[in-house]
Amino acid sequence: DVKVTQSSRYLVKRTGEKVFLECVQDMDHENMFWYRQDPGLGLRLIYFSYDVKMKEKGDIPEGYSVSREKKERFSLILESASTNQTSMYLCASSLIWVGWGDNQPQHFGDGTRLSIL
Amino acid sequence: RKEVEQDPGPFNVPEGATVAFNCTYSNSASQSFFWYRQDCRKEPKLLMSVYSSGNEDGRFTAQLNRASQYISLLIRDSKLSDSATYLCVVNDRPHAGNMLTFGGGTRLMVKP
Numbered sequence: 001d002v003k004v005t006q007s008s009r010y011l012v013k014r015t016g017e018k019v020f021l022e023c024v025q026d027m028d029h030e031n032m033f034w035y036r037q038d039p040g041l042g043l044r045l046i047y048f049s050y051d052v053k054m055k056e057k058g059d060i061p062e063g064y065s066v067s068r069e070k071k072e073r074f075s076l077i078l079e080s081a082s083t084n085q086t087s088m089y090l091c092a093s094s095l096i097w098v099g100w101g102d103n104q105p106q107h108f109g110d111g112t113r114l115s116i117l
Numbered sequence: 118r119k120e121v122e123q124d125p126g127p128f129n130v131p132e133g134a135t136v137a138f139n140c141t142y143s144n145s146a147s148q149s150f151f152w153y154r155q156d157c158r159k160e161p162k163l164l165m166s167v168y169s170s171g172n173e174d175g176r177f178t179a180q181l182n183r184a185s186q187y188i189s190l191l192i193r194d195s196k197l198s199d200s201a202t203y204l205c206v207v208n209d210r211p212h213a214g215n216m217l218t219f220g221g222g223t224r225l226m227v228k229p
Contacts, residue, residue: 031215043161043204043219050215058216090160097208097215103149103168104208104215108160 003027006091006109014117019078021112023091031094032074033058033106034066036087043090049074050096081116088113120144121220123205129226134195138223140188140205147209150181152190155202155222164190164203195227 007022025032033048035058045058047066055066063085067075074093078085092106123140130136142150150167165172167179167188178191188205205220 033216040221042221045216048216088158094215097148097211103151103166105151105153105163105166105206106215106217107163111160113158 004091004093004107004109006089006112008112009110010113010115012115012117013078013081015081015083017078017081017116019081019114019116021076021078021089021091021114023074023076023093023109024072025074025093025107026072027093027107028071029093029107030071030096031106032068033092033094034064034074034076035090035092036060036085037090037111038087046076083116086114086116119221120209120218121205121207123203123220123223125221125223127224127226129228130195131228132195132197134227135191135193136195136225137192138190138203138205138225140190140220140223142186142188142205142207142209142218144207144209145183145186146211147186147207148211149208150179150188151206151217152177152179152188153204153206153219155204157201161204161219192225195225197227197229200225200227 034046049068091109094106152164153161154164155161171180180189202222210216
């Protein structure tokens with residue numbers, strides 16, 4: 001089974017702090033993703049990475065950065081946390097999509113509930 | 118217009134009932150399709166992939182209609198443990214690193 005591990009289930013930080021959320025996967029997946037999930041807004045993609053040191057902006061990258069120094073690890077960074085970044089953060093990983101007929105689902109970690117006070 | 122649309126529900130059904138969810142997607146170039154299940158305050162988990170020919174996994178049947186751009190999920194003989202939110206998920210940007218687009222979810226509540 002694919003295992004995606006997020007470093008914290010619950011985290012409380014203060015406005016202006018620099019916050020690191022860590023994610024590790026053990027299946028040698030090329031792709032890794034960070035989402036946030038808010039009531040009524042569903043899952044929204046923040047950033048993703050398709051290889052080491054490669055990153056691409058998702059739909060809501062503002063206020064976030066990411067780091068992928070090793071294939072198995074993908075970090076989300078809140079440079080200066082704000083209250084509107086209080087949310088559930090979900091990390092996911094997947095194999096690359098190779099073409100027609102190839103279904104590659106994403107596998108999620110348990111999530112981190114982040115509260116910014 | 119949302120790229121992936123689902124009726125948010127909730128669908129309240131008695132145990133043993135058959136329930137069906139539909140989902141529509143806007144990008145005709147979408148390549149792969151999934152149903153995920155998400156329990157309250159938990160992460161989404163893959164329920165099943167959806168193939169063009171339709172596929173079944175126990176009490177769950179998924180269908181894809183590419184011409185009409187919709188996906189369905191049928192649950193037969195509903196159990197209390199089926200209560201969850203069901204997310205329709207589409208790979209509508211396949212050349213962009215397997216990015217998936219998630220529907221808002223349909224909430225199912227199975228009652229005794």
